[in-house]
Amino acid sequence: MVIRAADVRLTLGGATPVDILKGIDLHVAEGESVALLGASGSGKSSLMAVLAGLERATSGRVEVAGTDFGALDEDGLAIARRGRIGIVLQAFHLLPTMTALENVAVPMELAGHADAFARAAEELAAVGLSHRLHHYPAQLSGGEQQRVAIARALGTRPRIVFADEPTGNLDTATGARVMDMLFARRDATGATLMIITPDAALAQRCDRIVEMVDGRIAA
Structure with a gap:
């Protein structure tokens, strides 16, 4: 198992705390693709943020790629993510002062890849952007x-790719092409994929569907 979550709880707020995650138990195998479904406010994005090390669980155990996230500080979590976890968000979060090539290459450099720019060019070519480097x-x-x-x-x-409604801002045709590319690149690398999507047809492409209701896994 590349992801192990046991009784994970997340509570936010001060004087009037709100329970966001209410005892999540979830195991995900290496190379598996999992779709997270649920209504707005069900806790999908919060769960993904906790599993990606972007948000710290209030209690419970989160182990990702063999690392206990609960034992790490913020710097430790950043190091744990580097080169091991890929994140695709609905908001693209590209650095505006960097070219497409630099946006892809710099994270590779930070992860210690000496051939970062050559590999970045290959990755961009793989998604049809060799003319936009x-x-x-x-x-x-x-x-x-x-x-x-x-x-x-x-x-x-x-080893793990998290995608939170990655086509939410795209038209239907472009969104379909982007998802085809995401699955193709995921298949080529053998990564574990967890994706949040409201699209039932897209969810059916995954190995498993996890439905969330009110901060809990319902099915």
Whole structure:
């Protein structure tokens, strides 16, 4: 199992705390693809944030890629993610002062890859952007920016890829192409994939569907 979550709880707020996650137990195998479904506010994004090390659980145990996230501080979590976890968000979060090539290559450099720029060019070519290497995010369409984000997430050959509604800002046709690319790149690298999506047809492409209701896994 590459992800192990045991009785994970997340409570936010001060004087009036709100229970976001209410005892999550979830194991995900190496190479498995999992879709997270649920209504808005069901806790999907919060669970993904906890499993990706972006949010710290209030209690319970989170072990990802053999590392106990509860034992790490913020710097430790950042190091644990580096090169091991790829994240694709609905908001692209590309650095506006960097070209597409630089946006993909810099995380590889931080992960210690000496051939970062050559590999970044290969990843961008794999998502059909070899002609846009030196364009800045503002010069790219929404679909192109999302493809850069996918190339960045997968460029370090992470063991785990988290995708939170990665096509939410895209039109239907572009979204379908982006998801085809995400699955193709995931298959090529053998990564574990966890994706949040409201699209039942897309969820059916995954090995397993996990439905969340009110901070709990319902099915």
